[in-house]
Amino acid sequence: MSRELEILQKLEKDLNLKQLQIKSLLNITQAINENVPAEGLFSMYESFLGWEMGVTKMALFINENGTWHCKSYIKVDGDELLDRGVIKEAKKIKRLTTVKNKNFDILGEFDIVVPVYHKSEPLSFALIGGIRNRDDLYDKLQFITTITNIITVAIENKRLFNQQLEQEKYQKEIELASEVQKMLIPEGMPQSDFFEIATIYKPHYNVGGDYIDCMHLRKGEFLLCIADISGKGVSAALLMANFQALIHSLVNKHKDLLSLVQEVNQSVNKITRGDKFLTFFIAKISKKTRKMQYINAGHFPPYLVLGDTEKRLEKGTTVIGAFEELPFLEQGEEKIEHGMCLFSFTDGLTDIINDKDKYFGEDMVSAFLQKHQGLSADMMNKTLLAELDHFRGEESLPDDIAVLTCKFGFDKE
Numbered sequence: 001m002s003r004e005l006e007i008l009q010k011l012e013k014d015l016n017l018k019q020l021q022i023k024s025l026l027n028i029t030q031a032i033n034e035n036v037p038a039e040g041l042f043s044m045y046e047s048f049l050g051w052e053m054g055v056t057k058m059a060l061f062i063n064e065n066g067t068w069h070c071k072s073y074i075k076v077d078g079d080e081l082l083d084r085g086v087i088k089e090a091k092k093i094k095r096l097t098t099v100k101n102k103n104f105d106i107l108g109e110f111d112i113v114v115p116v117y118h119k120s121e122p123l124s125f126a127l128i129g130g131i132r133n134r135d136d137l138y139d140k141l142q143f144i145t146t147i148t149n150i151i152t153v154a155i156e157n158k159r160l161f162n163q164q165l166e167q168e169k170y171q172k173e174i175e176l177a178s179e180v181q182k183m184l185i186p187e188g189m190p191q192s193d194f195f196e197i198a199t200i201y202k203p204h205y206n207v208g209g210d211y212i213d214c215m216h217l218r219k220g221e222f223l224l225c226i227a228d229i230s231g232k233g234v235s236a237a238l239l240m241a242n243f244q245a246l247i248h249s250l251v252n253k254h255k256d257l258l259s260l261v262q263e264v265n266q267s268v269n270k271i272t273r274g275d276k277f278l279t280f281f282i283a284k285i286s287k288k289t290r291k292m293q294y295i296n297a298g299h300f301p302p303y304l305v306l307g308d309t310e311k312r313l314e315k316g317t318t319v320i321g322a323f324e325e326l327p328f329l330e331q332g333e334e335k336i337e338h339g340m341c342l343f344s345f346t347d348g349l350t351d352i353i354n355d356k357d358k359y360f361g362e363d364m365v366s367a368f369l370q371k372h373q374g375l376s377a378d379m380m381n382k383t384l385l386a387e388l389d390h391f392r393g394e395e396s397l398p399d400d401i402a403v404l405t406c407k408f409g410f411d412k413e
Contacts, residue, residue, distance in 0.1 A: 028147065032154045042072040045151050049128075050074050053140055057110065057129020060148070061087060062155060063122055071155075076129070081106060090115065090125040096145055114145050116152040124152040193409075194287045195222070198377035200385060200403035202348075209236035209278075210346050210402035211244055215251060220287040223251060226299065226404045227320075228346040229278040239276060243268060247282075257284055257295050258331055261317065265297075268321035277322040281313070281344055290336045295329070302344035305369045306337055313344075341373045341380070342406040348399035354392050364391075377407040 028044055036044075042060070049055040059081060060072040068087045070078020086106045093099075093115050099107045107113060112128035126148045131140060199212050209229035216222050225247060229236045246267055254260040261282065268278070279299035285292045296302075296316035304311040315332030343365075352360040368387065372380050381403060 028150060038155055038158055041151055041154060046072045046074060048147060053144060054132035055128055056132060059127045061125045091122060112141060114148045116149050123156055196377045196407045198381045198405050200381050202397060202401040209240055210400045211240050212402055212404050222285055224283045224404060224406060226344045226402060227278050227280040230276050257282060257293055258329060261295050261297060265320050265326050269324050272321050274322055277319040280320045292334045292336055294332045300347045302342060303369055304334055304342055305373050306340045310366060336408050338409060340408045343369055344404045346400060346402040348401040351398045352388060352392050354395055360391055377405040381405055
């Protein structure tokens with residue numbers, strides 16, 4: 001009779017354990033389906049191992065984009081284990097392993113290691129230090145392994161889902177910024193019998209922070225602009241769009257470039273509070289006087305080339321938006337002659353580097369202009385693009401590139 005009783009008691013105990021396991025599995029599955037936050041899942045894992053499985057010592061380490069964190073624990077200091085190099089030891093283990101008294105430094109402080117891998121990439125390690133009631137130990141360890149796998153996969157799926165959301169958000173931002181960017185680089189530039197304008201724009205990524213423009217003013221006058229903002233992405237594109245609108249709204253308000261640039265600087269500084277700035281070159285050219293007035297606000301000095309004569313247009317001020325008041329401001333002036341070429345660009349051009357670590361620097365820009373200044377503005381830019389592709393080979397562009405080329409042509413007097 002006692003033998004039968006023992007069998008019945010064991011069957012009842014096994015049944016209770018199975019019911020407990022099924023209940024725990026259902027609770028965790030329901031929590032996952034209800035999208036319980038990761039912290040809630042880790043808390044359930046700790047409670048399940050500690051109270052229901054009788055684990056006296058435990059640490060669960062999770063791989064988050066290559067960085068390991070202790071997310072659930074019982075009577076251990078997870079950060080201290082990480083500092084001691086527990087993950088390096090754990091990576092030697094590929095399946096459920098008993099480690100007590102084996103040749104391990106840190107893992108030897110525990111009894112069991114439960115690893116979870118995706119292909120060859122470790123996702124988590126559960127270190128189990130002891131179980132109070134060791135009856136049905138094998139069955140308990142198998143179930144602990146199951147729960148560890150379920151929790152790990154759920155956390156990994158959350159991470160991948162959040163990563164996908166971030167990618168979708170980033171893509172939408174890129175699409176928005178690309179639309180904004182299209183407004184900053186005109187599809188076509190105005191032409192006349194006095195000048196020919198051609199542009200190049202190549203963003204480093206899908207979105208850049210460069211701006212090129214040409215505007216007709218009063219009869220016989222036009223304005224050329226090129227600018228480069230600090231930073232990239234949506235914020236840079238939006239700020240540059242704001243800057244473009246600002247220029248368009250102020251050009252007819254101010255008769256001279258000095259007052260225009262002063263107000264532009266104040267407006268940009270008010271918007272950015274000095275956190276962002278931009279380099280800016282603006283030139284006003286008169287067909288009647290055949291003179292060009294310009295201000296260079298911290299921009300890479302454009303070239304003004306005619307034959308063997310080459311000038312760099314450097315007069316102006318510091319960058320726009322960094323200070324409430326510009327510390328200094330001056331205006332340059334040049335006489336325009338037939339055949340002259342104004343070549344302005346952002347510093348992405350001279351940042352281009354080839355596989356021999358050689359830059360397409362100022363000497364190469366100067367040599368290119370001397371050799372090809374007789375070409376039309378459009379052909380000059382096409383020739384430049386071909387030369388740049390040949391120069392950099394397989395190297396990618398390090399930054400946005402914007403080029404504004406203006407050729408002057410009129411009957412000589």
